[in-house]
Amino acid sequence: MAKKLTFKQKVDRRFKKEVFQTLYKMFSLLPINKNRISILSDSRKTMSDNFQFVYDELQRKKNYSYYFLLKPSVKTRKRYIEIIQLAYNLARSKVILLDDFYPMIYPLKIRKGADLIQIWHAVGAFKTFGFSRIGKPGGPKPDSNAHRNYTKAIVSSKYVAPFYAEGFGIDESCVVATGVPRTDVFFDESYKQQKTKEVYEKYPQFIGKRVALYAPTFRGNGQSSAKFPKEQLDLDQIYEGLGEEDVFIIKMHPFVKKKISIPEAYRDKIFDLTKYPSVNNLLFITDVLITDYSSVCFEYALLNKPMIFYCFDLEEYISARDFYVPYEEFTPGEIVRDTDQMVRVLQNQFNHPHVDYKDFTDKFFDDLDGKSTERVADLVISCMERK
DSSP, rough: OOOOOEEEEEEEIIIIIIIIIHHHHHHTTSOOOOOOOOEESOSSSSOOOHHHHHHHHHHHOOEEEEEEOSOOOOTTTOOOHHHHHHHHHHHHHEEEESSOOGGGGGTOOOOTTEEEEEEOOOOOOOOOOOGGTSSSSTTTTTOOOTTTTTEEEEOOOGGHHHHHHHHOOOOOGEEEOOOGGGGGGGGGGHHHHHHHHHHHOOGGGTTSEEEEEOOOOBBBBSGGOOOGGGGGOOOHHHHHHOOEEEEEEEOOOOTOSSOOOGGGGGTTTEEOOSSOOOOOOOHHOEEEEESOTTTHHHHTTTTTOOOEEEETTTTHHHHHHOOOOHHHHHHEEEEOHHHHHHHHHHHHHHHHHOOHHHHHHHHHOOOOOOOOOHHHHHHHHHHHHOO
């Protein structure tokens, strides 16, 4: 039974929908500000990752004005004044940038001469999302307006462009293979050295150790229902399987809020770094990545270091989520199904770390040059200068 809304919640909901959409139409009578860019997110509260890289590059090249509205979650309340300002700036911006699902914008008709650009937070594509999930748990209704008003969406390669077009419900011509800005740092040796130094300064106990990073995706239909079955991670077996020079870092998906409990006796080798802000920085000190269906595998492949895919629920995940490419054909590393197997394969990877992911990276990255940010910024500039 659905929880009954309070009077205030009813007013909030009406303001976010009817009042907001009416205000947008009214403000659309005003001319577009040809120097204004809006940057919006419902999944981060500060500038970071793709947004930060693109913003910094645009700042270097042009003198645009910006409007920002960043919230950590779709559940985070927007104040009435923020909703009014959002309607005004969306109506008047020449370019609007998103990095994730942003439900308030989808009912809006993007003005002629303006662009709504999705700079999706993930790299590559292999698990289905958006309209590719119609009929699946948590998938959209066929007549949903989610995503469909993007005028551009950036991706890492032409190979994944059809997947994004299908997932977003947009024409493939709107999907542009610029590369993903957050991957540029993997081609910057000085940046990698600096971030490695920062991680070691914060966690000196990792220096000289063989580091395994466990970074799985969440289970559930999205941010609101995200969870992870922590019983599938047998910490007793993991600890017993680690050598004296080994450490095991856990970084859960940011959507998963329930903290993992590590027994005191295991805290010399097993660490929960879920709250550490950047998974990419941790990748630089990692010797073996253990993941499942997370897009982190694309970035880690750029380092050409071993990966293990721990998939205790593969059949269930296929049934609920599915993939664009059969999972066994996609994965560039060994698939394991339980903790015992994972620990054994981990030791083998520690001892025999040589891998070759060239075929994998060539498929999912059109350009391996560290210039994705520049290409995305140039795309934004071309939209800003378009008549």
